[in-house]
Each structure stands twice: as structure tokens, then as C-alpha cells.
Amino acid sequence: MKQRWRNRISGRSLKIIFCLALLVSSCIITWRRSPWFGLPFRDDFSSGQTSGWTAYAGNWTVIGNAVRNDSDERGAKLMTGSDHWTSYAMEADLQMLGGGDAGILIRATHVEEGVDAYDGYYAGLRTNDQSLVLGRAQHGWYEFPFSRMPGGVIPGKWYHLRLAAQGCVLSASATEIGTKNTAQIKTLDPQCLKAGSAGLRSMGAGGLWRNVRISSLPAIADTTAILPPVSHLALYPTSQGSAPLTIATSPVQNKSYRSSAESVQTIRSLRLLSISKPAHVVVRGAVILTDPSLYVQDSSGGVKVETTHPGQLRVGDEVEVEGDAYPEGLSATIRNSTARVVGGLAPIPPLSVTADQAASGAYDSMFVEVEGRLIGRMDSVGRSVLEFRNGTQTYRALTNSEVTRSEFDRLETESIVRLRGACLVRPEYTGNTVPFVLIVDSPENVKLLVGPPWWSVEHLIFLALAMLGMGFLGHLFYSRAEEWRWRAVLNERERMAHEMHDTLSQSFAGIGFQIRGIRNRLLQSSSQVDPHLLDELNTTSELVRHSHDEARRSIACLRPEVLEVNGLVSALEQSARRAVARGSVTVHALNLGEPRPLPLGVLDALFRIAQEAIANAIHHGHPKSIKICMEYERSSVVLMIEDDGKGFIHQPERSGFGLAGMQRRAESIDAILEIHSSPGNGCRIIVHLPTPHISLLRRLAYSRYGKREFSRNA
Numbered sequence: 068m069k070q071r072w073r074n075r076i077s078g079r080s081l082k083i084i085f086c087l088a089l090l091v092s093s094c095i096i097t098w099r100r101s102p103w104f105g106l107p108f109r110d111d112f113s114s115g116q117t118s119g120w121t122a123y124a125g126n127w128t129v130i131g132n133a134v135r136n137d138s139d140e141r142g143a144k145l146m147t148g149s150d151h152w153t154s155y156a157m158e159a160d161l162q163m164l165g166g167g168d169a170g171i172l173i174r175a176t177h178v179e180e181g182v183d184a185y186d187g188y189y190a191g192l193r194t195n196d197q198s199l200v201l202g203r204a205q206h207g208w209y210e211f212p213f214s215r216m217p218g219g220v221i222p223g224k225w226y227h228l229r230l231a232a233q234g235c236v237l238s239a240s241a242t243e244i245g246t247k248n249t250a251q252i253k254t255l256d257p258q259c260l261k262a263g264s265a266g267l268r269s270m271g272a273g274g275l276w277r278n279v280r281i282s283s284l285p286a287i288a289d290t291t292a293i294l295p296p297v298s299h300l301a302l303y304p305t306s307q308g309s310a311p312l313t314i315a316t317s318p319v320q321n322k323s324y325r326s327s328a329e330s331v332q333t334i335r336s337l338r339l340l341s342i343s344k345p346a347h348v349v350v351r352g353a354v355i356l357t358d359p360s361l362y363v364q365d366s367s368g369g370v371k372v373e374t375t376h377p378g379q380l381r382v383g384d385e386v387e388v389e390g391d392a393y394p395e396g397l398s399a400t401i402r403n404s405t406a407r408v409v410g411g412l413a414p415i416p417p418l419s420v421t422a423d424q425a426a427s428g429a430y431d432s433m434f435v436e437v438e439g440r441l442i443g444r445m446d447s448v449g450r451s452v453l454e455f456r457n458g459t460q461t462y463r464a465l466t467n468s469e470v471t472r473s474e475f476d477r478l479e480t481e482s483i484v485r486l487r488g489a490c491l492v493r494p495e496y497t498g499n500t501v502p503f504v505l506i507v508d509s510p511e512n513v514k515l516l517v518g519p520p521w522w523s524v525e526h527l528i529f530l531a532l533a534m535l536g537m538g539f540l541g542h543l544f545y546s547r548a549e550e551w552r553w554r555a556v557l558n559e560r561e562r563m564a565h566e567m568h569d570t571l572s573q574s575f576a577g578i579g580f581q582i583r584g585i586r587n588r589l590l591q592s593s594s595q596v597d598p599h600l601l602d603e604l605n606t607t608s609e610l611v612r613h614s615h616d617e618a619r620r621s622i623a624c625l626r627p628e629v630l631e632v633n634g635l636v637s638a639l640e641q642s643a644r645r646a647v648a649r650g651s652v653t654v655h656a657l658n659l660g661e662p663r664p665l666p667l668g669v670l671d672a673l674f675r676i677a678q679e680a681i682a683n684a685i686h687h688g689h690p691k692s693i694k695i696c697m698e699y700e701r702s703s704v705v706l707m708i709e710d711d712g713k714g715f716i717h718q719p720e721r722s723g724f725g726l727a728g729m730q731r732r733a734e735s736i737d738a739i740l741e742i743h744s745s746p747g748n749g750c751r752i753i754v755h756l757p758t759p760h761i762s763l764l765r766r767l768a769y770s771r772y773g774k775r776e777f778s779r780n781a
Contacts, residue, residue, distance in 0.1 A: 102153040102262065108281040110147075115469075120147045122470040124180045125269065126382065126509040128358060129469055133277035136269050137164060137357050138509060139383030142182035146266035150176050153262045154284040156231035160244065160277045163222040165381050165408060166194040167272020171230050174263035182270070183208045187263050190230040190239035190252070191270070192220045199250040201230075201239045203260070216241060217248040223379055234287040235259035273381035334432075335367035337392045337399040345391035348401065353415045354384045355434040356489040356506055358467055361406070362432050363388055364415055369432030369489070371400045382508065384408050397428035398493060417487045422457035426502035428492045435490045437462070437505065438516065441482045451475045454501075455484070463497075464488065464505040474510040481519035487512035546666065553667040579611040635670055636697045643681045643693055652685065653692045660699030665758070672732045673706050673754060676740070679725050680708040680752045688712020688750060706754040714744045 110119070112129045120127075125136045125143025136143055157173050170191020178185040183204040190201045197219040202210035220226075225244040231237070238253040267276050330349045340346045352365035361377040362369055363386060372388050380386060390404025417436035424430065425437055439455030439462065446452075451472040452465045464486050466472055478484060488505035491497070496504040507513060586604040640656035647654065665673075677695065684690055690712035698705040726742070733740035733754055744750035 102151055102155075103283055104151065105149050106152065106155060106281060106283045108148060108265075108279075110279045111277065112279075117145065117469045120145050120266075122146075122510065123178055123184075124509075124511060125470070126468055127470045128467055130275070130358075133160075133162075133275045134267070135164075135273070135275050136267075137273040137381045138269075139167075139271060139273070139381055140269075140511075141271045142180075142184065142268070144172065144175075144178060144185065144266050144268045146172070146175065146178055146264055148264035148266075148281065150264055151262055152264060152281075152283075154233045154286045155265075155281055156229060156284055157265045157279070157281045158227065158229045159267070159279045160225050161192065161228050162225050162275040163192060163194065163220060164273030164275065164379060165222050165384060168193045168195075168200070168270035169272045169274035170200075170268060171228055171276075172266040172268050173230050173232055174260045175266055176260070176263040177206075178264075178266070181206075186260060188230065188232060188237060188260065189268060190228060190241075191268065192216065192226060192228070192241055194220045194222070194272070199239060199241045199252060201237065201252045201254070203256060211237075211252060211254045214250040214252050216243075216250045218243055218246065223376075231284060232259070233284050236287060331387075333367040334363070334365050334370045334399070337370060337401075338368075338394050338397065340392055340394050340399075342394050345393050345402070347390070348392045349387065349389045350401070351385070351387045351409065354380050354382050354386060355415060356508060357382060358508065359506075362489050363406075364433050368430075369434070371398070371432060371493075372404055372406060373400060373402045374404045374406050377406070380406060380408070395493075398431050420490075422455075422460035422462055425462070425490050426460050426492075428503075430490045431492045431503075433490055434487070435505070436485065436487045437490075438483065438485045441478055441480055441484055443480065453478065455486075460502060462501050462503050462505065464507050465496075466507045468508055468510075471507055471510050471513065474513045478513075478515065479519045481523060482515055483517035485514040485516055550667050553671060557667075557671070579608055582608045582611060635665075635674060636695060638674060639677045639681070639695050642678055643695065646681060646685050647693075650685075652690060654695070655692065656695040658697050658699075662699055663758075665704070669736050669756065672736045672738075673756070676729045676732050676752075676754055677706060677708050679729050680750075683725055684708070684710040684712055684750060688714065690749065702757060704756040704758055706756070707751065709749065709751045711749040714746050714748045714750055716746065717742045717744050 111132050112134050113132055115129050117127060117129060117134060120134075123144040123146065124138070124140045125145065126138040127134055127136050127143075127145050129135070134145065136145070152174070155173065157171050159171055161169060161171075163169055168191055170189055172185070173188050175185050175187030178187075183206055186205045188201070188203055190199070192198075193200050193213075196213065196215075198213040198215050200210060200213045202208055227242045227244055229238075229240045231239075235256050236253070237256055237259075238251070240249060240251045242249045265281055267274075267279075331351050332348050334350050334352060337348060337350070340348075350363065350365065350370065352363040352369075354361065355364045355369065356362040357377055357380060361372045361374060361380065363372050364370075370388075370392075372390070374388070374390075385408070386406045387409050388401055388404050388406045390401040393400045393402060415434055417434050418430060419436045420430055422437055422439060425435060437455075437457065439457040441453055442456050442461075443454040444452065445454060445463070447465070450465050450467055452463055453475055454461065454463050464475075466475060486505050486507055488507040490503055490505060492503045496506075582604060586601065586608070589600070589604075636656050636658055640654055643654045643656075681693060681695075684693055688710050690710035692711055694707070694709040696705075696707040696709070698707070729752075730740050736756060738757075739755040741753040741755070742750070743753070
């Protein structure tokens, strides 16, 4: 009854725990999908990382307390937040890097790499018409009427942008920081997008963003009461994603300048200049790198440029550089220089070279493409450094970009990778330990060609450990299955023992009582009783008593409690003492060696063999003493049953049912049964059970019965 109540309580507890876990999980999922999860949001990039943001193209790096994209890619995006945000406002400070279009995104979903590859709203500053623009993208572009920016959109100046969505009402504003120049747009989108995440976006332009803040707004029930009817609104379908925007020169860049075509030199010719004194030069080329230094390349080569305002330039800008050239072996540096943008959006394709060609120095400060096998990583403050091998050459690739660093971290050792970047042979980068270094500024310039082979040392070790673990789990499952099977057998035996006790044993007791009653009434009712009848009644009573004793012994053999509670040797000793309870036979039992746990099936087989040996000794040998010995050797267990009875001549081919049953039980556990006996010298039965050393893992695999046997005999 107590066990039944425990099972009921346990079942109810499991149901309650399951319901509570389901309720908590539902609450967590509901909260994470709510429009308030994660708001308000703020990021000033003071950590120096873009954790929590996801980049879709572009070259995003953290500089100071701002995130910078100096890539000329059209439609580069950096996203954060939840797709379940609904009514909220996003604010950020923006500084344009050159001409183009840059701003912020809200309610963005289905974001992919590409110009208008997202569903969402965008507000930004545009230099070609000096305006604040607001539009909607659905893998295409629709633009609301724009607003002219007072004072124009000037690269290098900071503007505060704000974009908000309440229901279907959209509002955007831009304010030049430090002035009162402000542009605003407020409109209604009848078929508005309902929810989405937020982000930063540039369109053929670079930029700096700082002080990003996102806050929730109350929903608006009646939007028509705030704005004019929908019929007065106009959406202007444009082709923002089909052709590049024209680049307009900002007011600061309107100063005209003129350079003589004859005075422009090729960059490769700078290496031939005299090293005794600098030469004043003018070169033209495209920007291939802005961080950590400015590098410019033309069709003949590349050069390092030291200028006072490199942050105003973007990768891909076509510039004219004027300054003092200093040849440095295979390299050159232009110092005291000025760089003027003479064009834009003219990216130079990489030169595909081998590692041997790059190591020669002929491609120093040029944008190249090299393949290699990743062989290691190096720790560097603020940088991620990878080491590659191509043929006999070893080189390194490094990046300062947080987004590119994440791409580096995903590469596995022994992978074959194609890299694009600025090739530098200067000792300040190589450390005179490798012939050249590649500066990689964008995750687009990292392409995995072939993953690492699966037969690496780490994978083989992992596979071996996995196989060992699976082998142990298989052994554990098999041992547990054997234990469950034997436990079921013992439970069935116990049930049969109870049934026999309640039926057969009680019936024998009742029959014996009735026979003794009949005999006593015959003796009391008549003085003359047939002596033959009394003898038959006495014989019948003795047979019933003997059968009752046999039934009790059978019940005792079937019940497993004695083996479970007391251990093997103690169980055998108790069984033998019960068998000789009315005789003068002495029983001796002992353990030798260090006991160790045995599986339940093995214990049961040994118990049955020893029981049969003891019964045969008592019934046929008529001994004066019986000795039971269990010896634990290093690699085997030996069970011995010895008596000093009359013995017999052992003939295996003529063995009876009892000896044959003992032999079968021994074979079932891979044991060896030995019978030593001769007339007048008693009988010795020995069971040799080979067992390996019991390790900790095998101890875990054995049942509680084996552990109890171990602890009892220890």
C-alpha cells in the first residue's frame, strides 16, 4: 500500500513538474516574441566590438566609440534586435565618408546580402541631391518624397538621424550637430510593414555611426487622424538597386583644382628615385586599404600614403596624391601628402598570384588574391592573425575588422582558403619571420575552398573516444538488460514461492493434521485397532510431513531474499543449515581473498549449483560435515563444496539429472565444473569462474545485488 501511494505521489510530482516546465517555457517564448523584448536598446561601441550585431556585406570596424564602414559596397547592412519589434524609434549620429547614401533601418525582415535585399524602412542622408531620404524596400525600392537638407550633406560632419514607426505612421529627421539645420519627413504608409529588427546601412558610401539608441513607442489606433487621407500621399517607385547613384561633390569639395597630366607618375617608378633626398611627386590610384594605414594602388604598383585626413577616404575611391616620396627598397612611402578624390566607386580587381610571387616583393602594397592552407593561429592585441602555407612559402593574414575576425574564427586548421587583401612586405608587419602579410578588411575577401580532412589527429582521437564511449554504453546496456532479465526471473520465482506457500504447503499441513486426527480418534474410540491400519496411517503421516518439508525447502530455494540480503556464502550456509536442521551434520562456510561484485545471473547460477551439491551430499553421502568455500583470485572466482560422506565413483556419461543440471548451469556462465570423489573419501565439487579485473566502469555496469554482495563480503 505504501509503495502504491509512493508511486501515485511520484506520478503526480512528475506531472506537476512537466506542467511547470511547459508553463515556464511558454512564458519565456512568449516574452522573447513580444514587441518589448530587448528594448530599450543602446550601444555606444565602447567595448570595441560589434557583438549582438550581424553584418551583411561591408567592412565594419569599431574605431573609438563609433562603428565604421569604409567599403564602397552598395547595400551593406549591420543588423541587430528582434523581428518582433513593432512601434519604436531608432536614433544614431552619422558622419558620411565621401559621396553616397548612408543611414538607418527599422522594421527590417528577410535581410540578405544585396542592395535592396530586405523588407523594411530606411532613412538616410544622400549627397547627390543633398537631401534626407525615406523609403521602403521589399527586395525592390519605393521612395517617399524627400526633404532638402539645409546647409547640404557634407562628408566629415556629424548629423543626428531619427527614424520612428507608430502603426503605419513613419517619421524621419536629420539635424546637423552644432547647428539648427534640420530636415524632416512624416508620412503614412497604408500597407505598412508591421514589425522587424533595426540596423545601419550604407549605399555606395562609407560612414561612421555612434550613440545608437532604440526605444519603444506607444501604438496608434487611428492613424488617419494624424495625417491627411491616403489619397493625398504619393509613393515614388525608384530604381535605387538597379544603377549606382551619381556622386555629387559636397560644398567642401567644390574647390577646383588642376593637375598636369605630365606631372603624374606611376607608383612603380617611385622605387627608382634617389634615396638620398625625397622627391615631390603626384600619383593617381585607387584606395585599397584605409586601416591601419592608407594604401593607394595604380596599374603598376602600390604605395603607402601618410596624410592628415585619411578617414575621409573609402576603399575604392580614386584619388590623386601629392607629396614627398621616400623609396624603401621594394616599397615606397609618400609623406607630407594631400589626397584629393577625383572619382569614386572604381574598385580594383585583385591580382591572382602565388605565394612565391607575393614573397618576391613585386606585389608589395597591392591588392592580391592568394590561396593557402591554414596551419595555425596567433594571439595579437586587437588583431586576429592566421598563418598559412602555400607550397614552400609560409605567410600570415591579419585583420582589424570585428566582422572579418568572426569569419577568421570560423575557419578550421588544415582548411584550404582563398584570401584577398593588401600584400605587405614591410618588417613592421612581417616581423622578419614571414615573407609577406595580407591585410584582409572584409569578410567578402575570405572564401573557404576545402574544409579540413576528417582524418586529422584530433578527429581520430575523438572518433576513438567516441567508439570507446559507445562500447561502454553498449556494455552498460547489455549488463542492465541482463540484470533486468534476472530480476524478472527472481521476481517470478518469488511469486511462485508465495503461491506454493499459500496452496501446496498449506495443503500438506492440513492433510497431515487430518491424518493425525483420524489416527487419534481411532485410538480413542476403540480398544482394538487393526495394527496394520495404524502403521499405514503413521506411514502416510510421515510421507505428508516429508512432502511438507520438501515443499518448504523448494519455497526457500525459489525465494531470492536470502541471496539478496545476505550474500552468496551466507545464503548457502543458511540453506545448508536448514537442510540438516534435524541431523548432526556440521556446516562450515568461509570467504577467501578480496571479494568483488558479480553479475546477478552469475550469482544465481553459483547459488543453484551449490544448492544441488549440498542436497546430493545430504541425501546420498550421509556426511558428518559440509564445507562451503568461496575464494576470490586475481583472475577467477572459485566456489568449492566439500563433504566427508561415503563418496561415489563419478562417471560423466552416466550422470544423473542433478549432476547434469549442475554442468549445464556452469556452462551457461562460462565456468568449469570439477567433481572429485571416490568411495569412502567424500566428494569435492569445484566451480572455476574466470573473471577479468573489475574496473570502475564495470562496477558501474553491475547491479545493486552485485554491489550488495561486494559490500557484505568485504
